Amino acid sequence: MRTSGVKLPPKTRGISKSRTESSKRPFDIDVAMERIREAIKPFAKAALFELAEDGFNSVFEQLVACIISIRTFDEVTIPTARKLFAVARRPAEISRLSVSEIDRLIGTSTFHEAKARSIRDIAIETVKKHGGSLPCDAEVLMGLHGVGPKCANLVLGIACGQGRVAVDIHVHRVTNRWGYVQAKTPEQTMVALEAHLPKRYWVEINRLLVPFGKHICTGRLPHCSTCPVLDMCRQVGVKAHQ
DSSP states (O other), X not given: OOOTTOBOSOOOTTSOHIIIIISOOOOOHHHHHHHHHHXXXXXXXXXXXXXXXXXXXXXXXXXXHHHHHTTXXXXXXXXXXXXXXHHOOSHHHHHTSOHHHHHHHTTTSTTHHHHHHHHHHHHHHHXXXXXXXXXXXXXXXXXXXXXXXXXXXXXXXXXXXXXXXXXXXXXXXXXXXXXXXXXXXXXXXHHHHHHHSOGGGTTHHHXXXXXXXXXXXXXXXXXXXXXXXXXXXXXXXXXXXX
């Protein structure tokens, strides 16, 4: 596994020695995951996980939902995906819709026109090349129009049960803020987590850190005083008054 441009823990740059060594215990990912499972129980589930629990768990459905979710809040993604699937759910059904019809159905999502074209292209290719059912194959998914590593890994993890790390903005921000990894981009964070995170957490980390990042370890003004892992978190980039 290539780790060029990525540094792994321990991470102490920009943090005082007393803050990282005197007041913080070593970061224990098992303890962190256990605590976060409890902390996120009051919050809504991450969009693709909720849709999968509602029965939209095929590779194609998960991939379409992930495309809808790009740069779109979960609160919008879930009803938007359900609206589309209520009209057309299988690749053959969606392939028979026009781009404008798909665009109308997913119009509440960001960049919906481009997404509508991608969704229709993927549906047509699924019918023509894969007999109407997308395989659990990373190379195939990454070769589809509009599909990047985050969506491919998330779909393979949820729909196929494969051990894949899907890094969105929440996973990227939180794991770097912890000091668990140190990477500048989500792509670098994915590589770092693949090298450092126990594989049993590869799928779950996205399920947990999306609601955790939305409600507790937020982008601006994180709620550090109520954070269940404050005693381990290095608070990289967090100002002292927060």
